[in-house]
Amino acid sequence: MAVNGERIAHSVVIASGGQRIAWECRSFDELAEAHFGLLAQLQVEVVIFGSGARIRFPRPAWLKPLMARRIGIETMDTAAACRTYNILAQEGRDVAAALLLEAAP
Template structure:
């Protein structure tokens, strides 16, 4: 299993998604191969790399961190996760918006800049 990384953002600032490519994402100067969760306080190496990997427990690494909305970037194109997975998120009170990963990264940047409690859950392109 590859090493897992978590990077804390400096106090008072959200992590910045700086780029993306087929191999992963660059967040606040660190490369994340595969999937990544980006919250208002940290970036987390995320083992979810395809929609088939997505389960009801995929957002467990967020712990009790307050979240208004999760922007689920589904890769190079917007696709829908399995119906039962989406229903599990709704049952837990999670608001999950679907879009391709590039759009999710851009939307995260805009909303985080406004101080919103937003998470980008990004699958690789």
């Protein structure tokens, strides 16, 4: 994956306000509520969660921090999440993309 021409090989959170944060997870199995707690700290209205090469939904318990802050979340594969983030950011929406990039098996 590339952002502004820079190749990124690790999971990352990108927000429309310009933030880019390394997301410390290498696989879907490593995800926990704390990963989504980080997302809840962002000042966004919706998070686009890119779950890797295929769609995998986060456990409901992981979403508690987002729900407490009334932040919506949409889940899709990472490629679709990138496209959706770009559209929403271009519309001026306060959005973040949490993109899971897993190493190829």
